[in-house]
Each structure stands twice: as C-alpha cells, then as structure tokens.
Amino acid sequence: MHDIRLIRDDPEGFDANLARRGADPVSAQILSLDEERRALTTKLQEAQSRRNEASKAIGMAMGQGDKEKAEALKAEVAELKQTMPALEENERKLGAKLQDRLARIPNLPFDDVPQGDDEEGNVEISVWGEKPSFDFEPKEHADFAPSLGMDFETGTLLSGARFTFLRGDMARLHRALGQFMIDLQTRAHGYTECMPPVLVKDEAMYGTDKLPKFAEDSFRTTDDHWLIPTSEVSLTASVMDQMLDESTLPIRLTALTQCFRSEAGSAGRDTRGFIRQHQFEKCELVSIVKPENSEAEHERMTRAAEEVLEALGLPYRKMLLCTGDMGFGARKTYDLEVWLPGQGAYREISSCSNTGDFQARRMNSRYKVTGEKKRKEFVHTLNGSGLAVGRTLVAIIENYQQADGSVAVPEALAPYMGGVTKLEPVS
CATH class of the missing domain: 3.30.930.10 (Bira Bifunctional Protein; Domain 2)
Known part of the structure; x- marks a missing residue:
C-alpha cells in the first residue's frame, strides 16, 4: 500500500516510477477520488459541528423563552440527523473505493533496480x-x-x-x-x-x-x-x-x-x-x-x-x-x-x-x-x-x-x- 501523500506531493514522479514497471499512470484517478472523499469528509464534519452547535443553542433558546427559535433549531437538528447517515455512507464507500484502488497499485522500484520488460x-x-x-x-x-x-x-x-x-x-x-x-x-x-x-x-x-x-x-x-x-x-x-x-x-x-x-x-x-x-x-x-x-x-x-x-x-x-x-x-x-x-x-x-x-x-x-x-x-x-x-x-x-x-x-x-x-x- 502506498502513502497517498506521495501521490499528492508528486503525482508526476509517482506515475514516472510506475511507468518503470510498465504500469499505467494512476495519479489523476487517485487524486480525483481523494479530493471527492476529502470534500465529503469536510461536509460531514461541518454537518456534525452544526448539529452540535444547534443542539446546544436549543437549550439556550428555551432558557430565554424563545420557543420559535428553539423549534426552528430542533427542525434543523432533525434534518441533519436525517441527511448525515447518507453522507457517512457515501464517505465510507468512497474511502473503500480509494483503498481498493490504492491496494491494486504495485510497489515502486528502488533506483538501482534495472529497467526491463521481462x-x-x-x-x-x-x-x-x-x-x-x-x-x-x-x-x-x-x-x-x-x-x-x-x-x-x-x-x-x-x-x-x-x-x-x-x-x-x-x-x-x-x-x-x-x-x-x-x-x-x-x-x-x-x-x-x-x-x-x-x-x-x-x-x-x-x-x-x-x-x-x-x-x-x-x-x-x-x-x-x-x-x-x-x-x-x-x-x-x-x-x-x-x-x-x-x-x-x-x-x-x-x-x-x-x-x-x-x-x-x-x-x-x-x-x-x-x-x-x-x-x-x-x-x-x-x-x-x-x-x-x-x-x-x-x-x-x-x-x-x-x-x-x-x-x-x-x-x-x-x-x-x-x-x-x-x-x-x-x-x-x-x-x-x-x-x-x-x-x-x-x-x-x-x-x-x-x-x-x-x-x-x-x-x-x-x-x-x-x-x-x-x-x-x-x-x-x-x-x-x-x-x-x-x-x-x-x-x-x-x-x-x-x-x-x-x-x-x-x-x-x-x-x-x-x-x-x-x-x-x-x-
């Protein structure tokens, strides 16, 4: 398994080393999956953070007697609870897809390994x-x-x-x-x-x-x-x-x-x-x-x-x-x-x-x-x-x-x- 940071930091170099083994370039595909997964992770983290903030705010609104605001916050929390499982599942699937793709990439040869086809x-x-x-x-x-x-x-x-x-x-x-x-x-x-x-x-x-x-x-x-x-x-x-x-x-x-x-x-x-x-x-x-x-x-x-x-x-x-x-x-x-x-x-x-x-x-x-x-x-x-x-x-x-x-x-x-x-x- 490769450290994905190597691909992020030097995608051209990674593909060039793969080419030494006769393998096709993979960096573009890997980075696309990685960016999609990271964006989804960020979205999920923001949703989790907002759910926690809204849950705390409900108590404050109730304490201030602002029932209208409390009800609006409750509705927002309920909606987040409904949408977050789908985000979590999509993140899991993307992570598994990325992991599987990385697992199929061969190791990179040391510099002193001779070049050859067979x-x-x-x-x-x-x-x-x-x-x-x-x-x-x-x-x-x-x-x-x-x-x-x-x-x-x-x-x-x-x-x-x-x-x-x-x-x-x-x-x-x-x-x-x-x-x-x-x-x-x-x-x-x-x-x-x-x-x-x-x-x-x-x-x-x-x-x-x-x-x-x-x-x-x-x-x-x-x-x-x-x-x-x-x-x-x-x-x-x-x-x-x-x-x-x-x-x-x-x-x-x-x-x-x-x-x-x-x-x-x-x-x-x-x-x-x-x-x-x-x-x-x-x-x-x-x-x-x-x-x-x-x-x-x-x-x-x-x-x-x-x-x-x-x-x-x-x-x-x-x-x-x-x-x-x-x-x-x-x-x-x-x-x-x-x-x-x-x-x-x-x-x-x-x-x-x-x-x-x-x-x-x-x-x-x-x-x-x-x-x-x-x-x-x-x-x-x-x-x-x-x-x-x-x-x-x-x-x-x-x-x-x-x-x-x-x-x-x-x-x-x-x-x-x-x-x-x-x-x-x-x-």
Whole structure:
C-alpha cells in the first residue's frame, strides 16, 4: 500500500516510477477520488459541528423563552440527523473505493533496480560453483526419478495434475533437505523457528499483498480461509496491527511449511516433473526491520539463502530482477537460480525481496522510535526462500545423478539420512 501523500506531493514522479514497471499512470484517478472523499469528509464534519452547535443553542433558546427559535433549531437538528447517515455512507464507500484502488497499485522500484520488460532484462550479479561434468548424457529428473521413488502417476491419481507422491529414500531425502535448511537458518543465521498456521484469514492475505490482486493464484476453503501460498503470509502477518518497540527489531523468522498455489497463471509451463506443484514445501525467511536497515538486511537474507546452495554443492547464479520481472509487492528482488544439467539451464530456486513499508502500511505494523514519544514509523518487511525444498530436491537429483541411474546424497545431508548415501533405482 502506498502513502497517498506521495501521490499528492508528486503525482508526476509517482506515475514516472510506475511507468518503470510498465504500469499505467494512476495519479489523476487517485487524486480525483481523494479530493471527492476529502470534500465529503469536510461536509460531514461541518454537518456534525452544526448539529452540535444547534443542539446546544436549543437549550439556550428555551432558557430565554424563545420557543420559535428553539423549534426552528430542533427542525434543523432533525434534518441533519436525517441527511448525515447518507453522507457517512457515501464517505465510507468512497474511502473503500480509494483503498481498493490504492491496494491494486504495485510497489515502486528502488533506483538501482534495472529497467526491463521481462526476465530478459534481469542482470547477473554473480555465479558460484562449477557445473558438473558427466561421462554420459545427463537426464532430466522427470525421466529417471520415478524409479527412485518420485511417483507422478499416484500423485495424479489421487489429486490430479501437479501433485506427486514421494516414496522411500526419495521421501527421506526431501525430509532431510527441509530439516537441513531450517537448522542452517536458525543455527547459523539467527532466524527464530516458527510453526505458523497454513490456513489464514483475508486480513493476513491482504496485509501481505496477496489480495485482492492475486486471489485466483491461491486456494480458498469453503469457510473463507486461505491455504497459504508461502509462509511469508503467516510470518509477516504475525506483526499485523502491532506497535512494536524499537528494541525488538530486527525480528527474523523462519518456518518450514507446506505451501499451496493454484498456478492459475502458469498453464502449459513445467507440466512435467516436480518443478511446479500445487502443494510443495518451503523454508521461508522473513525479516521485520527499521527502514534504515532494510537494504543491508536484504543482502544478509540473500546470503543466508545462498549458503544453503553452497553447502549442498549446487552451482547457481544470483540475478537482480528488472522492473518488469519483480513481484507486485517488491521494491527490489534477487533471484537465485540453480543449475539443472538435465535441462541445461538455470532455474529459480529462491527469490528474496525487500518490500519497504508496502506491506507494513497494509498491515498497520509500526514501531515506536526510542526517545521520541510521539514518533512512530512503519517497519520494513523482507521475505525470501531459504529454499524451496522440492526444487532443491530436483537440483540434487540432476546434479548428483550417476550413470547407473542412482543419485549420490550430498555430504551435508549425511546426518539426516541415517546412513543412506545413495538413492538406488527400484525395479
């Protein structure tokens, strides 16, 4: 959510920043609604003031024996009482309309975000690791993982497309990855482990900019709860409507949860394999910080995600997303893309974003500035994957595949695998 004062103070500059994201100008429409609402508010306040004045004057007129004036004042008060509810309702509707319009405007990019229309405009920041060499033609995971326990057929039978049933050591490796990630983020990077709900109310989805724009991308229950598309929703919304003490910041939270996405906008993409599922597991990172610390926190969070890939020996590159490829709520985003030899391509495995105060305004999450009684600021929120477990599993399968169809287990996962060092094909 944007501070409407930014639009009032510099409508041309606001629209120019929106144009960097390929969005149409909105200032004229927003300011027109704002002026209409403010005029109505003024009219309502004047009516309330006049009603109070007239009510007091009735007593004075009665005390002076001026019944005619008292009756006229009573009639005026009665008329105001009749007309004011309509004014209040119109003000409410205009306020809701303005709020809804503001809620649909994407965040503004930082100045150092590169200009671009789509992923072709993203900028490579760094590359880590050497791509593995094979003395055989490496396969895509979808072509040989079924023999290792990645059962696409049963998943489809039970639930339909984009669901998978993991069995045996494949399921164990998936579990090991999640445990390894959550342990690394809590022990090495100081994140507090959480177990949040995966069903949330409208307010949590709205506060983390998933509603109203992206309703079709998530699953809704019959009792009006939402299955979280990421635990960013639960973790970030945990400070919703709170006035935090400055001494509690930064707050760093992590959770390993199931996530659910309808993938409404991805028809035809990644229909094979385990890359894009309706149900998946992810280790999420969330930070709530003071505004002046958010850029440094963004670098810190991204580094925490990178260390997972490095510990697992998975080659990757770090990309700075351009204006046309960033998410709706982000001001700046780094993507980590892992190398998949079976596809011969880098694929996104983590996305770390700084949203500035965009979500905090929607959630009404602020903090008291120490030593200044009246000064309160909106916090800045950041979120990232550390990492997506399913995609990391795919990366291990493809990078550690052997000529005989087996897959070696990375050394970092040995403590979690109970002596299993290799996934073997099952006949």
